[in-house]
Amino acid sequence: MTKDWRRVLIHILSVLPALWLFWQMSLWYRFLPHDLSANPIEYITKFTGDWTIRFLLITLSVSPITKFTGWRILKYRRAVGLYAFFYALLHFLNYMVLDYFFDWPLILEDIFKRPAITFGMVAFTLLIPLAITSFKFFIKKMAKNWQKLHQLIYIITIFAVIHNYMMVKADVLIPVIHAIILASLLCMRVYLKYNNRKASIKKQLA
Amino acid sequence: MLIKIKNSWELSENEVTAHSVYLSRREILKTVGFMGVGAASSLIMPGIALADDGLKVQPNKYDGHDIRNELTDIRAVQGYNNFYEFGMEKDDPARNSHSLITEPWTVTVDGDCENPGKFAVEDLIDFNALEERIYRMRCVEAWSMVIPWVGVSLSEVIKKLKPTSNAKYIYFETLVDEEQMPGQRRGVIKWPYREGLRMDEAMHPLTIMAVGLYGKKLANQNGAPMRLVVPWKYGFKGVKSIVKISFVEKEPNSSWMRLAPNEYGFYANVNPNVPHPRWSQATERRIGDFRRRDTLMFNGYGEQVAHLYDGMNLRRYY
Numbered sequence: 001m002t003k004d005w006r007r008v009l010i011h012i013l014s015v016l017p018a019l020w021l022f023w024q025m026s027l028w029y030r031f032l033p034h035d036l037s038a039n040p041i042e043y044i045t046k047f048t049g050d051w052t053i054r055f056l057l058i059t060l061s062v063s064p065i066t067k068f069t070g071w072r073i074l075k076y077r078r079a080v081g082l083y084a085f086f087y088a089l090l091h092f093l094n095y096m097v098l099d100y101f102f103d104w105p106l107i108l109e110d111i112f113k114r115p116a117i118t119f120g121m122v123a124f125t126l127l128i129p130l131a132i133t134s135f136k137f138f139i140k141k142m143a144k145n146w147q148k149l150h151q152l153i154y155i156i157t158i159f160a161v162i163h164n165y166m167m168v169k170a171d172v173l174i175p176v177i178h179a180i181i182l183a184s185l186l187c188m189r190v191y192l193k194y195n196n197r198k199a200s201i202k203k204q205l206a
Numbered sequence: 207m208l209i210k211i212k213n214s215w216e217l218s219e220n221e222v223t224a225h226s227v228y229l230s231r232r233e234i235l236k237t238v239g240f241m242g243v244g245a246a247s248s249l250i251m252p253g254i255a256l257a258d259d260g261l262k263v264q265p266n267k268y269d270g271h272d273i274r275n276e277l278t279d280i281r282a283v284q285g286y287n288n289f290y291e292f293g294m295e296k297d298d299p300a301r302n303s304h305s306l307i308t309e310p311w312t313v314t315v316d317g318d319c320e321n322p323g324k325f326a327v328e329d330l331i332d333f334n335a336l337e338e339r340i341y342r343m344r345c346v347e348a349w350s351m352v353i354p355w356v357g358v359s360l361s362e363v364i365k366k367l368k369p370t371s372n373a374k375y376i377y378f379e380t381l382v383d384e385e386q387m388p389g390q391r392r393g394v395i396k397w398p399y400r401e402g403l404r405m406d407e408a409m410h411p412l413t414i415m416a417v418g419l420y421g422k423k424l425a426n427q428n429g430a431p432m433r434l435v436v437p438w439k440y441g442f443k444g445v446k447s448i449v450k451i452s453f454v455e456k457e458p459n460s461s462w463m464r465l466a467p468n469e470y471g472f473y474a475n476v477n478p479n480v481p482h483p484r485w486s487q488a489t490e491r492r493i494g495d496f497r498r499r500d501t502l503m504f505n506g507y508g509e510q511v512a513h514l515y516d517g518m519n520l521r522r523y524y
Contacts, residue, residue: 037285037286037296038279038281038282038286038296038493038494039286039296039491039493041491042347042349042491098496099498101497103498106486106488106489109481109486110485110486113481114481114483114484117484166484167484169347170290170294170395170465171294171394
């Protein structure tokens with residue numbers, strides 16, 4: 001049992017959207033009034049997709065926030081990243097099971113012929129090894145390779161945002177906001193890296 | 207099980223079914239459970255009086271009685287809409303469209319016709335000749351409904367306006383008014399919303415100008431006071447809250463063609479064989495259903511309309 005109340009809070013906040021969704025789905029299943037619109041599967045697609053991207057962006061912002069503020073929150077990054085995978089998995093299962101119900105010809109056509117779906121599928125596939133290797137056992141065992149592998153999170157998030165942008169029919173406002181946040185996070189990283197290098201060179205010269 | 211096939215002289219759906227019965231259809235279906243929809247409707251539907259605010263409709267041969275047992279719940283028809291003039295989300299139109307003022311309403315008619323001018327809805331549509339048409343509605347987003355529209359064939363409206371031989375196409379515009387249509391404050395689409403039909407499509411008896419559904423006047427979110435319904439085309443062709451009709455010689459540019467010409471064409475006929483660039487059109491989800499079903503060529507109206515497109519490459523003219 002963890003004594004870190006911040007960690008407990010992060011877990012509670014992170015499962016809340018999923019709990020709400022499961023509750024609404026149970027109402028839908030029992031033909032009771034629910035908030036999933038007249039087209040619940042479409043609603044679930046959007047809901048789980050949006051939360052995946054939000055968690056990916058939060059994961060990417062942990063380290064810049066640490067560096068700018070000095071808050072010691074780096075230790076929570078792994079949990080947040082795993083929630084990104086959790087919502088991505090729901091998004092994927094909703095597509096495979098509820099939406100297309102294992103209609104393989106249509107699913108394969110989607111993946112190989114429609115770039116929007118391709119980007120999403122690639123992003124999800126790349127996320128799987130990251131989720132698997134986030135146990136302590138792998139972190140120790142893989143050492144430096146772990147860092148390298150987990151750099152994939154940049155590509156994954158970029159692909160996820162492209163997927164989001166391409167799936168939207170007319171109003172690109174939300175995907176553009178996601179893209180702007182992503183771009184600024186990436187810029188911050190480049191800036192920090194550049195600054196670090198300058199600082200270390202100065203140290204060496206002194 | 208008793209299967210009842212309606213004769214043309216029989217009462218239409220809204221004359222025998224009260225609004226409250228429409229509303230409680232789900233509950234009815236639930237109570238009868240495994241009995242099946244056909245048996246349920248023949249047991250429960252007949253003999254219930256019409257509410258006072260209903261529109262009177264005439265019997266007609268295009269009423270779509272073969273799909274009357276598949277009607278989509280009115281709460282979905284009025285609560286799940288694409289009407290970007292009132293917002294981008296599906297429930298925005300129901301929430302935001304109360305600000306639309308539909309009385310009085312003026313429709314401007316111009317172009318190649320003998321009777322141009324400004325008209326009230328009653329000038330264009332004979333409310334004593336309204337018909338009920340139960341049509342499938344297939345959205346380009348791969349969901350569908352079955353809706354009991356009330357209206358008249360568009361051809362009846364066109365006859366009053368007397369297009370000249372120059373008129374090859376008919377063009378429509380939706381109202382532009384940020385005060386009444388708050389969604390127009392954002393330029394997601396270049397307002398006004400524009401649509402058009404080829405003249406032979408417009409004159410086809412299945413094409414209607416609708417003023418109501420479920421036996422009552424159109425709710426604002428469904429395109430009050432009058433909107434187009436072309437059942438063999440994707441839903442976006444059904445331009446809502448029409449304020450302008452033009453008869454033109456050249457193929458008009460519709461709003462969706464302007465926005466994404468590689469994704470939306472002028473014809474927009476429902477076609478399971480021509481995918482949208484970003485998703486398949488082979489299947490659809492009927493609102494209220496769990497599993498997808500196969501999409502029908504011309505949305506199931508091929509027998510009546512396929513001849514309009516003889517010799518046309520429907521992959522090119524999508």
